[in-house]
Amino acid sequence: DADVTQTPRNRITKTGKRIMLECSQTKGHDRMYWYRQDPGLGLRLIYYSFDVKDINKGEISDGYSVSRQAQAKFSLSLESAIPNQTALYFCATSETPGQGPPDTQYFGPGTRLTVL
Amino acid sequence: SQQGEEDPQALSIQEGENATMNCSYKTSINNLQWYRQNSGRGLVHLILIRSNEREKHSGRLRVTLDTSKKSSSLLITASRAADTASYFCATVYSGNTPLVFGKGTRLSVIA
Numbered sequence: 737d738a739d740v741t742q743t744p745r746n747r748i749t750k751t752g753k754r755i756m757l758e759c760s761q762t763k764g765h766d767r768m769y770w771y772r773q774d775p776g777l778g779l780r781l782i783y784y785s786f787d788v789k790d791i792n793k794g795e796i797s798d799g800y801s802v803s804r805q806a807q808a809k810f811s812l813s814l815e816s817a818i819p820n821q822t823a824l825y826f827c828a829t830s831e832t833p834g835q836g837p838p839d840t841q842y843f844g845p846g847t848r849l850t851v852l
Numbered sequence: 853s854q855q856g857e858e859d860p861q862a863l864s865i866q867e868g869e870n871a872t873m874n875c876s877y878k879t880s881i882n883n884l885q886w887y888r889q890n891s892g893r894g895l896v897h898l899i900l901i902r903s904n905e906r907e908k909h910s911g912r913l914r915v916t917l918d919t920s921k922k923s924s925s926l927l928i929t930a931s932r933a934a935d936t937a938s939y940f941c942a943t944v945y946s947g948n949t950p951l952v953f954g955k956g957t958r959l960s961v962i963a
Contacts, residue, residue: 769950776955778940778953778955779895779953784950786948794950826894826895828894839883841887841942841951843895845894846893848892
């Protein structure tokens with residue numbers, strides 16, 4: 737969905753490096769999410785934000801941090817990357833319930849991260 | 853973890869056949885959604901069913917929800933090769949909790 741963009745699309749890095757993944761959206765949604773996808777494990781929630789001043793940990797937040805710079809931007813950082821953080825990372829957005837379908841999410845195209 | 857479980861993990865059928873995927877979850881839900889993911893791409897929302905609904909249709913998709921059994925099924929009728937993808941169910945437990953995704957069913961439709 738072109739309304740949600742992620743950069744970079746692919747990244748190869750080394751153990752110990754700091755990495756930032758960026759997400760931007762033009763949908764005007766307040767809610768944004770970061771997920772990680774590993775083969776056979778589905779999507780697991782890393783962090784989520786219900787508005788600019790709100791940050792919440794998800795199921796697997798250890799080793800990650802986030803920044804919500806504006807309504808449209810939500811960044812995910814790996815302070816010191818390790819090989820088991822190799823995965824496909826997705827950003828998603830959703831409307832606030834009451835303004836549309838409850839929590840239907842719109843996904844970006846994903847970032848494939850490899851940590852050597 | 854409150855993660856739902858899809859069944860089967862993988863399904864292979866011939867073009868024109870129907871495909872049925874099931875999802876089970878653990879606690880009471882506000883709504884249940886189905887998403888589709890083409891290989892390596894972002895998920896796309898297919899259909900949402902609320903806890904007070906039992907069945908919904910959208911084109912060739914039919915979703916049922918049985919809250920007493922805490923389960924849902926997704927039926928794709930007259931499947932096409934283009935339906936080849938992974939399908940995920942996702943549950944909303946309340947208005948202010950994020951979606952919880954299952955592990956997905958990988959569907960292959962052979963032409």
